[in-house]
Amino acid sequence: MSDEHLSASLAAGAEDGEGRWAFGTGFEDPLHGVDTTVPDGVDAGALAALCLALGDDALVGAQRLAQWTTDAPELEIELALANIGLDLLGQARLLYARTGQVDGTGRGEDDYAYWRDADAFRNVRLAELPRGDFAFSMARLLA
Structure with a gap:
């Protein structure tokens, strides 16, 4: 392309x-177009753990934004939140693929997104808090 x-x-x-x-x-x-080498001096296990945690943040954040579908104050805001959620899903996909590549397991993004128990997710607590009001959701996007 x-x-x-x-x-x-x-x-x-x-x-x-x-x-x-x-x-x-x-x-x-x-991972198309992404440098998949582990930089010198970087622990592969720590990099995989970071990618997994960031991927979890993105996935859970996207799910929370999806809760605003048909419920946002204005149509334009609803569309913007849906697009941000899609961007977060793309980030989660890349981060999960990088996790599987770096940790050597070769697992794909579905393995991390769907085939783990809830206690295996490493997202920050803020990402999973209930939707709350619109102001809370917007502040969470900035955090």
């Missing part, structure tokens, strides 16, 4: 049914 011409990139492959409806879709490898 060419980054130089976004519209041409989105239309590429439309004739064979492989067209992309949004930038960034259609990748088999969520």
Whole structure:
């Protein structure tokens, strides 16, 4: 996919049914374009733990934002929150894939997102607190 011409990139492959409806879709490898080496002096286990915790924050945060669907004060805000939630899901996907790559297990993002017990998640408590009012949810986004 060419980054130089976004519209041409989105239309590429439309004739064979492989067209992309949004930038960034259609990748088999969520780590596409990411340097997957572990930097010198960095403990791979610590890097994997950090990626897992950040991925958990992003996944749980996206779920909390989804709770505002059809409930936000204005339609534009609802759409913006949905887009932020989708961005967070993309971040979780990349971070979970990086976790599986760095820890050497080769597990994928579904293994981390769906196939763990609740007590295995390492997100910060703030991310999982109940939705609360709109002001609380906005303050949580800034934290």
